[in-house]
Amino acid sequence: MSIAAAPIRSHAPAKSFGLQIFATCLAALLLTELWVLRERFTTDALDLRQGPWAAIVRSTRYATPFVLSCLAATFALGGRRLREELTGLATHAALPRRLWPFVLANLAAGTAFGVVSRALLEGREPGPALEIALTIAWWCAGASIPLSLVSSVLPIRDLARTAWRVRFTVCAGIAVGSLGFLGYRLTESAWPFWQPLAHGTLLLAHELLSVFFDDCLLDQDALVLGLRGFEVVVTKYCCGYEGVGLFLIFFSAFLAIARDRLRFPRALVLLPIGCSVIWLLNGVRVAALVAIGALVSPEMAIDGFHVYAGWPLVSAVALGCVAVGTRTPYFARRVAETPDVDADNPTAAYLLPLLALIATALVSGAFAEDPAEMYPLRILAALGVLATISRRVARMEFQIAPSALVCGTLAWVFWIGLDAPTSAPWSELESSSSAVRIASQWVFGSLGSFVVVPIVEELAFRGYLYRRLTSANFERVDPRVFAFVPCLVSSLAFGVMHADWLAATVAGMVYAAAYMRRGRIVDAVVAHGATNLLLAVQHAIFAA
């Protein structure tokens, strides 16, 4: 699998190494400020206050999903144009001649935001006029914090010009994103149209159960379904619209992104088909849940199946529709050939181990009272897929570089500095655990935490995503060339996979640095494994 062509350095115009490092430091500073503010202030006090201004400040709790919704809609509507504009904007970036004005501006903005937050969130209830003034000042100070940092490398004038050029795309994205977010909030609170879906789900589940059992209980008024002493009330969260909504969002984005590959309007047929299949499968899920609760274990039904079974079903339908859309002549313009793992489809080789790990966790978790008991299965699944790409893994040259160990230790220091939770593979063992359980937990826990998980995560996030964000032909990207946006985005994606996203994002950036130093993915794997080992040792010492 030799690469004849020259390696790709980057899609973006070449930037100095100093500028990239400076931008990374700014991002780290912004994340730190965000963490400090998040730890210091809470909007709980506003729950007791009435009025529109308190509601506006209170709504910042939903800032993250709102911003994500708007960003996703904006990039879905005008991704290519936005990318060109942002690439053009990046050419204007430069190191500041004088840094201190921006540092002072950032400090001033942070201090102002802290003072106003304290007055607004922790002081006495202000009068109406003062409340309006404080709310406006709060928003302005909050926006000034990132703006003061961004303006140090990008002239405000260029930012404003670019924003003006893409105003229609951004406004449309914000409108669509706001609608999506409002829809989500309405379904969360008082959307009344879930009841027909719930009745249908209930009837479907009852009919399915009646095929196998004669003593199935159904109360349509109370939305109760039961079997042999195990009864459930189907609420709005369980009537299928969440899965249908997720599928609609995902598949609409897929139709927009892969429009060059699909035949329209035929491909649009897949949208209602997928929604219907998901809703029908939700009825099967509820029936299976009741059967498991009645015949096997109520705990397994509620704590396992109820929590875990939804994602595999939605994923299976979504991926099935993607496969049908891209691989059948009726829907696809060019029928893609079946990828051969490790031979022809490098994306599969880098991503499948992690996908196998996640899929096994979701499926096995649905059939366990304690999902942690199924941990060995996840590791075995990941090992099985790693075996299929063994040739690629064998080329990783497993040699431990001191710099990788230093990076692993550094990530551990950041982790405990950010007060993120620690755990050890054997931390969930109880004194009453059986010898088999203890041995299994030690063997598979250690193997998974120190070896398998670092390999599969680093292959996916650094080996694939970091380079894929630079070029579609990612295997030809030289990882030793630092790229700010891919580093930040791949680290953020790695972060949201963990319980404490901020600490994991910072750790991801450190692993990216380890990868970039020599351009060998094994360095990131060693650094990741070292961090996990240190966290486990630390946890064991403090637990003892």
Add this chain to the structure above:
Amino acid sequence: MRNFRAVRNPFYPALQLFECTSTHGEKSRYGYSIGGDLRLLGQLADPIRNNLGKAVRHMIPTQSTFAGMLRRGVLAATVLTLVMSTDASAGWKKAPKKHKPQNKPVPQQQLGAPEIDPSLLAGGALLIVGGTLVLLGRKRAPQS
């Protein structure tokens, strides 16, 4: 009072389940028969044996292996326990009506929004997006 209906027993197909409804409609119950050994029926109380008369045609032949003997022993013990726990001579007991809550209140589980770990949500989203990327992954052009 001779309306029998065989019901599939999901736990143990050999232990067949029968639903018996009287001609008057007011009495019904589940009858149990023993898969594999007709002789055991002779040891049971008369009302059960008589009422199962129609249904025993479907029974499987006697097994002679050790596993079969063991299974028959377990089945016999189960059936005898069932029979002894009911007053067979008093006729059929009234079975609980279908689709009606029983006297003993059953705790109901609310299928509300499950408390999902955010990392699980991210994992599910990654599964869909990653799976799509794999499906869209192009074959590399052969290198010359």
